[in-house]
Amino acid sequence: xxxxxxxxxxxxxxxxxxxxxxxxxxxxxxxxxxxxxxxxxxxxxxxxxxxxxxxxxxxxxxxxxxxxxxxxxxxxxxxxxxxxxxxxxxxxxxxxxxxxxxxxxxxxxxxxxxxxxxxxxxxxxxxxxxxxxxxxxxxxxxxxxxxxxxxxxxxxxxxxxxxxxxxxxxxxxxxxxxxxxxxxxxxxxxxxxxxxxxxxxxxxxxxxxxxxxxxxxxxxxxxxxxxxxxxxxxxxxxxxxxxxxxxxxxxxxxxxxxxxxxxxxxxxxxxxxxxxxxxxxxxxxxxxxxxxxxxxxxxxxxxxxxxxxxxxxxxxxxxxxxxxxxxxxxxxxxxxxxxxxxxxxxxxxxxxxxxxxxxxxxxxxxxxxxxxxxxxxxxxxxxxxxxxxxxxxxxxxxxxxxxxxxxxxxxxxxxxxxxxxxxxxxxxxxxxxxxxxxxxxxxxxxxxxxxxxxxxxxxxxxxxxxxxxxxxxxxxxxxxx
Ligand code: NAP
Numbered sequence: 001x002x003x004x005x006x007x008x009x010x011x012x013x014x015x016x017x018x019x020x021x022x023x024x025x026x027x028x029x030x031x032x033x034x035x036x037x038x039x040x041x042x043x044x045x046x047x048x049x050x051x052x053x054x055x056x057x058x059x060x061x062x063x064x065x066x067x068x069x070x071x072x073x074x075x076x077x078x079x080x081x082x083x084x085x086x087x088x089x090x091x092x093x094x095x096x097x098x099x100x101x102x103x104x105x106x107x108x109x110x111x112x113x114x115x116x117x118x119x120x121x122x123x124x125x126x127x128x129x130x131x132x133x134x135x136x137x138x139x140x141x142x143x144x145x146x147x148x149x150x151x152x153x154x155x156x157x158x159x160x161x162x163x164x165x166x167x168x169x170x171x172x173x174x175x176x177x178x179x180x181x182x183x184x185x186x187x188x189x190x191x192x193x194x195x196x197x198x199x200x201x202x203x204x205x206x207x208x209x210x211x212x213x214x215x216x217x218x219x220x221x222x223x224x225x226x227x228x229x230x231x232x233x234x235x236x237x238x239x240x241x242x243x244x245x246x247x248x249x250x251x252x253x254x255x256x257x258x259x260x261x262x263x264x265x266x267x268x269x270x271x272x273x274x275x276x277x278x279x280x281x282x283x284x285x286x287x288x289x290x291x292x293x294x295x296x297x298x299x300x301x302x303x304x305x306x307x308x309x310x311x312x313x314x315x316x317x318x319x320x321x322x323x324x325x326x327x328x329x330x331x332x333x334x335x336x337x338x339x340x341x342x343x344x345x346x347x348x349x350x351x352x353x354x355x356x357x358x359x360x361x362x363x364x365x366x367x368x369x370x371x372x373x374x375x376x377x378x379x380x381x382x383x384x385x386x387x388x389x390x391x392x393x394x395x396x397x398x399x400x401x402x403x404x405x406x407x408x409x410x411x412x413x414x415x416x417x418x419x420x421x422x423x424x425x426x427x428x429x430x431x432x433x434x435x436x437x438x439x440x441x442x443x444x445x446x447x448x449x450x451x452x453x454x455x456x457x458x459x460x461x462x463x464x465x466x467x468x469x470x471x472x473x474x475x476x477x478x479x480x481x
Contacts, residue, residue: 001244018352026181026210031097031329032319032329032364040184043209045218048176051205055147055174056224058202063172065146067122074118074170076197081111088189092157093251093320094184097329098283098362100321105282109445110158113166113463116447121170122467133211139477144172145250146226149219149451149473151178151212151240153232154331155286157186160254163451164229165194165204171471173227174203178216180232184208190210217243226250227471231288234411235455241459252460252470254288254452256385257413260406261291262428264399267418271440272300273307276391278442279416281315281369284328286335287387288457289436289444291416293382297401298395305373305393309354312369312391317360327389329365337365339388344391345373346381356390377405399428407433413453415442416440435461 025039126141152160179187231254279291281397320328356370369389415434419425429437435453438444450461
């Protein structure tokens, strides 16, 4: 159903209200100007439950669709997203603010989940074993779990959605997607593209709401919902895990990060800075895997920070949709306030600003790319997820000290190590408490790899074959032959 909103994206909006009912809306703003881009329906509890209803009705036929049939539809989703790459990227850039090149990279990554899971759909196997006493066979099959509620953040509006939708659909599960209120348009566009590519009605449902707590809680308490997949902050993840306990929902949690980026004394400074530009500046620093604490061996601190400050100073700050932009706006003014206050408190604690350290004098939610050195190891900026274009550099003297500092957090999503000695890098990767470690690379996301964290960074994995099992249950059949 389409709303009659006067907006260039109004034809994307799929609501659940009867056509004659006037409904509330959520304003979607362009973070580079604060201007209104569009509005989407502000869904109610009834809308959430109607979406669960649609998904539950679609479950029987979707799970009965052959794996090959599901695979072909998923592959068409990949093809359609790839064909419409520029359009999707522009929309992401408009509503999220990220640069066009980051948005294009996100579309490729997001689309690839459909291709990868199209290939995976036809490879689901079971197990047949013999019991220890030799008397019985142990048969195990994998079945789709049922309706899945998917909740996504604003920082990767396309990829966080497809990283959940593709494995769920591959497993045979219909979904209800609740995107972040700041970036709902990309979700609507992806749902539309998937429908055009052949995903049947009711298999992908999108619900937007400003009352996330209330609407999601109602959906999670509906007995037809059997899985929850959440990506967002650790704080909200904890709330949802408590909610999920009531109906004992299978839950996958991709939560916050505080990634250490370690540059050992034998690293090539230019390569380390190249890696840092990706690990720190992708999405303007607003990534859960963003390098948050940059530990550089004392012998290299001068050179690495000088090179990094030079690269940051060259970044053009502006709207993400302008091809010249190297650093777009943050998601909103609250995010800018948080980053500014972390920088101020770090400076008050003794850090020095090499470049940036201020809000550019222009409209929109901008913060200048900033490099801080001499950051005290216990400063707030080291212990908090910055989520902005600020590199906080801390010196260390030994590998053991770097590992101890890196592990001194309740989070454990990603970590990075740069060294010219791969053996040393792999040894350190083994010692780091993180779900994912990149050695001599600034980017680790890959649809074919299990993405996820340890400690309070999450539960479960997305991507790879593990990602599909999050939407399946094993069934053991005992029988005597
Ligand atoms: P957030 O505030 O936790 O919001 C994430 C999603 O949860 C949004 O859709 C939000 O809806 C919804 N939500 C908020 N409160 C809720 C509640 N009480 N019940 C149900 N849903 C609720 O996180 P964010 O600020 O959007 O994203 C940034 C965080 O996500 C960072 O901590 C980042 O590290 C993390 N993240 C993790 C990964 C990963 O893979 N581990 C990937 C990306 C981001 P509204 O927008 O309507 O509030």
